[in-house]
Amino acid sequence: MRILQIIKRYLKLYFSFARICLLRELEYRVNFTIGTISGFLWALVTFSSISIIFTNSGEIAGWGVEEAVLLTFSYYVANSLYRTIFHINLNELGSNIKDGAFDAHFIKPVNAIFTTLLRKINISQLIRTAVFAVGLFFYAFRLNPNLTLVNLFIAYLLIFIGSLSFTFVVLIINCYSFWKPRIWNLMFLSDRIRSFSEIPSEVYRGGFRLFVYALPIASYATIPTKFLLGEGNVFLILYSVVQLLIFAFIAKYVWERGLMKYEGIS
Amino acid sequence: MKKYLAFTKINLLHSIMEVESLALWIVVGLLEVALFMFLWTGGEKDVIAGYSQSQLIGYYVLVFLLEPILGWYIFWTVKDDVTSGNIQNSLSRPFNYFIHIVFRELGYRIVRCFFQVLTAIILIAFLSNFASFSVTWQSFLLSIPTILLAILLNLLMQFTMGCATFFWTETYFLQDLNWMLMSLFGGRFLPTVMFPAFLQSFAKYNPYAFMTALNIDVLNNNINTADYLRSILICVLWCSLFAAISSQLWRIGCKKYSGFGK
Numbered sequence: 454m455r456i457l458q459i460i461k462r463y464l465k466l467y468f469s470f471a472r473i474c475l476l477r478e479l480e481y482r483v484n485f486t487i488g489t490i491s492g493f494l495w496a497l498v499t500f501s502s503i504s505i506i507f508t509n510s511g512e513i514a515g516w517g518v519e520e521a522v523l524l525t526f527s528y529y530v531a532n533s534l535y536r537t538i539f540h541i542n543l544n545e546l547g548s549n550i551k552d553g554a555f556d557a558h559f560i561k562p563v564n565a566i567f568t569t570l571l572r573k574i575n576i577s578q579l580i581r582t583a584v585f586a587v588g589l590f591f592y593a594f595r596l597n598p599n600l601t602l603v604n605l606f607i608a609y610l611l612i613f614i615g616s617l618s619f620t621f622v623v624l625i626i627n628c629y630s631f632w633k634p635r636i637w638n639l640m641f642l643s644d645r646i647r648s649f650s651e652i653p654s655e656v657y658r659g660g661f662r663l664f665v666y667a668l669p670i671a672s673y674a675t676i677p678t679k680f681l682l683g684e685g686n687v688f689l690i691l692y693s694v695v696q697l698l699i700f701a702f703i704a705k706y707v708w709e710r711g712l713m714k715y716e717g718i719s
Numbered sequence: 720m721k722k723y724l725a726f727t728k729i730n731l732l733h734s735i736m737e738v739e740s741l742a743l744w745i746v747v748g749l750l751e752v753a754l755f756m757f758l759w760t761g762g763e764k765d766v767i768a769g770y771s772q773s774q775l776i777g778y779y780v781l782v783f784l785l786e787p788i789l790g791w792y793i794f795w796t797v798k799d800d801v802t803s804g805n806i807q808n809s810l811s812r813p814f815n816y817f818i819h820i821v822f823r824e825l826g827y828r829i830v831r832c833f834f835q836v837l838t839a840i841i842l843i844a845f846l847s848n849f850a851s852f853s854v855t856w857q858s859f860l861l862s863i864p865t866i867l868l869a870i871l872l873n874l875l876m877q878f879t880m881g882c883a884t885f886f887w888t889e890t891y892f893l894q895d896l897n898w899m900l901m902s903l904f905g906g907r908f909l910p911t912v913m914f915p916a917f918l919q920s921f922a923k924y925n926p927y928a929f930m931t932a933l934n935i936d937v938l939n940n941n942i943n944t945a946d947y948l949r950s951i952l953i954c955v956l957w958c959s960l961f962a963a964i965s966s967q968l969w970r971i972g973c974k975k976y977s978g979f980g981k
Contacts, residue, residue: 481889488892491899498903505913510762636739638747645747649754656761661753 466563467571474574489577496529496585499651514655519596521653523681526589527612528651528674533582535616535647541573543623544640547630551637556717566708570624593681600681607690608680614693615677618669619647621700624708631711650674669696722814723822730826741831745838748783752842755779756849768913775910776850781935782907784839787831789869789930794894796820797881801976802888810973817878817969853939861947862937868954869930875961876926882965885972900925906932926961929954 478485503525507518516524546569549555558565586609593600593608623643630639649657649665650673657665665671672693679685734741759767759775767775797820800806809816843850880893902908904927911922911932922928933950936942942950 481887483887484889484892488895491892491896494896495899498899498908502903502908505909505915506758509764509767509913510759511764513758513761513763633739635737636743637737638740638743641747642743645750649750652754652758656757658757658761661757 463563463567466567470572471574471576475576478576485577489580492533492577492581493584496581499529500525503651514653516653516655520678520682523589523592523596524653524674524678525651526585526592527608527678527681529585530582530589530609531612531616531619531650531673531677532647533578533585534613535620537575537578537582539570539620539623540578541575542570543620543627543643545573546624546627547634547637547639550630550715551634553717555715565712570620589681597682599683604680604683604685607685608677611672611677611680611690611693612674614697615650615669615673618693618697618700619643619673621697621704622646622668624704625700628704628707628711631714646670647673653678669693669700672696723818726819726823727826727829730823731829732826734827734830738834741834744787744831745835748786748835749838749842752776752779752783768910770910770912771851773849773851776846777852777939778910778935780839780842780846780850781852781938782931783842784836785866785931785934786907787828787835788866789873789934791821791824791828791870791874792877792894793820793824793874794877794881794897796824797878798884798890798894801881801884801972806976817965820878821874853941855940858938858940862934864951865929865934865937865947865954868951868958869934872926872929872954872958872961875958875965879961879965879968882968882972885968885976901927901930904928904932905930906935910935924953926954926957929957 500522503521504518507513507516507521513521546555549557558568561568590605593605623640626643627639630636646668647670650670654662654665654671654675676685676689676693679689756776756779760772762772765772770778797806800809806816809819843852876897880890880897883893884890904911904922904925906928911919911928914922922932929950933942933954937947
């Protein structure tokens with residue numbers, strides 16, 4: 454009963470955060486409108502680039518242009534979801550630690566990890582998430598008419614798991630700011646690592662493939678896409694879930710160690 | 720000049736202190752090279768749009784080499800100065816704001832370029848069996864004017880976008896749009912010769928074409944004299960246009976600036 458009350462309290466708080474973010478976004482309407490449009494233009498650039506690359510190269514590691522476009526849809530759903538909920542907050546973690554603004558998380562009567570990860574919501578990304586999720590749905594059925602609803606559900610679930618796993622990776626990377634507050638560009642490292650999931654994981658060879666599978670790069674887009682193509686199996690689901698648990702555990706450990714290191718001065 | 724160089728010196732020393740961030744930029748850049756290396760060498764075809772696989776790897780190594788040289792991001796400085804109100808300090812002092820931020824950025828660029836160019840040279844040596852380049856001393860010398868013009872054009876575009884903050888306050892969307900167009904038409908993602916026919920002519924004349932893509936073509940001896948001279952001329956025209964727009968925006972912006980942060 455007490456747990457339910459806590460969940461209710463946090464949900465109420467989260468919706469208040471969302472409302473404030475929406476009001477703030479609407480305050481700068483030009484930025485909001487063009488920002489939303491530019492998000493779709495970014496997607497258009499990526500889809501065009503992927504099409505140009507795969508059309509020019511022929512098949513890459515067994516992936517043709519249509520499968521690659523489907524993968525790009527999966528990537529955009531996962532990416533928009535991550536950017537809606539977590540990116541904007543994680544992006545500020547390093548600078549908050551550096552200038553001492555992180556102190557504010559401790560004086561509030563809620564868990565610091567909650568306010569660190571969920572205080573801000575990117576509303577324009579929320580619109581993109583919905584659009585790409587619908588786009589993925591239609592393109593998946595167009596490409597694979599035999600796609601079952603179970604596989605579709607698993608694919609969406611794995612996209613959510615993949616983006617959550619990657620959030621923990623970003624948190625681990627950004628927690629390095631507790632030890633080295635002067636490094637201000639850690640976010641770019643996680644952005645670059647995430648970009649590896651824009652192309653099929655089979656493309657990577659040698660020791661690099663180990664890197665791709667050790668981090669949630671394959672589970673971000675390639676594995677959900679496999680389910681949409683009817684090539685998924687139970688092992689891939691287990692792999693994604695176990696990876697999520699491992700990174701959640703590591704993130705919790707690193708976060709707690711980081712908090713102990715935090716001195717609270719700019 | 721002495722006062723501007725003092726800004727350069729201060730930022731240079733500050734940048735040396737942030738050597739870990741510089742190292743991280745290099746790692747990020749190297750990962751990008753690796754990403755495209757795997758992508759282009761994983762295909763069925765050996766020659767893609769006139770590029771062999773080794774030439775394509777060489778292309779992305781040159782992107783890595785040119786990135787810190789061309790990528791001056793003074794937009795953030797202007798935007799932060801305007802929104803925080805810090806720009807008042809600069810307006811009341813006896814220097815030109817644009818030259819001041821350029822020289823300030825120069826300090827950072829010197830340190831960043833030193834490390835990244837050094838890494839690129841090591842990378843070129845390391846990838847000698849996989850990547851091919853057609854860089855000669857002549858092409859290197861010919862690239863100096865185009866690189867300098869590309870830096871100037873980028874600075875003026877960044878400053879123009881930064882000045883827009885006087886009018887809109889929240890202007891992140893401009894940098895986002897700029898970054899997107901630069902990645903696509905600047906040739907950071909892929910060589911522009913791979914674009915479909917309907918985009919080719921636009922890809923040749925838009926301002927981003929004179930940044931990474933043109934300089935790689937010049938370095939690789941991939942451009943004839945007529946195209947080289949025409950590119951310089953068009954780049955000068957773009958610079959003039961952005962200089963005119965930015966000076967107007969600056970003048971009007973300073974007049975209407977109310978002097979407090981957002």
